[in-house]
Amino acid sequence: MQRFIVRRLLYMVLSMLAATLLVFTLSRVVGDPRLLYAQPGGYGITTEAWELMGKRMHLDKPVIVQYFYWLWDALRGNLGESLLDRKPVVKHIVARIDNTLELALGGWIFATLIGVPLGILSAVKRGSIWDYLGRGFALLGQTLPVFWIGIMGILVFSVKLDLLPTGTRPDDISIKHYIMPAIVLGWFSAAGYLRLTRSAMLDVMDSEYIKLARAKGVNEMVIIWKHAFKNALIVPLTFSGLIFAGFITGAVVTETVFAWPGLGRLAFSAATDNDFPMMVGLVLWFTAMFLVVNFIVDLIYAYVDPRIRFG
16 A cells, blocks of 8 residues: 555656646747846846846756756745736735635535436436436536526526525625535536446446345345445546546636636636736646645545555
8 A cells, every 4th residue: 555655646746747847848938938027128127137137037047957946946835926916926826725625615515415316316217207307417517508507597596586695705705605606616517427427337237246136135225335336436536536626726617707716717817917927826736736636536546446556
C-alpha cells in the first residue's frame, strides 16, 4: 500500500511540473511578458524602467533559468498581480475559494443523492415504468442547457412564486441561497451519474455470481447493495471524482447566471478582461485541484478494490 501511495504521489508531482512547464512556455510564446504592463518608451515608462522591469522578471537570463525562477515564485504563492487592480492574484483566488467550495459541495451532494439511487432503481426495475422515468430524467438532464435551467429556475421560483432568492451570495447567507445554484450545478452530473450507475449495475446484475446468490435464496436487498452495487461502484466513483474536481475548479455558467462570487466567475472575468496573470494563476489552481482529487479517488479505489493496490 505504501508503494502504491508513493507511486501515485510521484505521478501527481510530475503531472503538476508538466503543467507548470506548459503554462510557462505559453506565457513566453505570446511575447514579452512586460508588454502586459507597459510599452517600451511609451507614456508613463522610460526605457531605463523597461530594462529594470526585465531584470526584476529575470528576462535577462536564459529561458530555462527564467522557468526555475518563475517556478520558485509559484511555489511560494507569488503568481503576479492582476492587471485590473494590481492586487496579488493569490489574494483574489483565496478570497473566492470558500464560495466555490460551498457551491461545489452542494451541487455534488445533490448530484450524488439523486443520480446514484435513481441509477440503481432503474437497473433493478429494468423495463418497468421506473426505468423509463429514470432514463427520461437522464435524457433531459444531459440535453437541457445549464444556463437555460438556471434562468427558468429564477423565473419560476424567484420571480413567479417568490420562494427562493435569485442567486448571488450575500453576507447574511441562508440555506435558501444554495438551493437553486446547487441544483442547477448538479443537474447535468446527476443525469450522468444515473446513466453510468445503471449501466454498471446492469453488467453486474447479469453476472453468474448474482444468479448463484439468487438461486441460493439470498435476500434481494443484500444482493443489490452488498454484491451488485459494491462491484459496480468503481465506475460511478471515477465519475464522482471528476465532477467534484470540476465543481471545485469553478462552474463558470452556474456562477455567472446566479452572480455567485466564485472561481468560475473570476475565470470568466479574467478571460473577458484579458487578465493574463489571473488566468495563469487560475489554470495552476485548477490543475492542482484536479490532481489532488484524482489522488484521493485513487486511494479510495485501493480501499474498495484490493486488486488495484496489489496489481
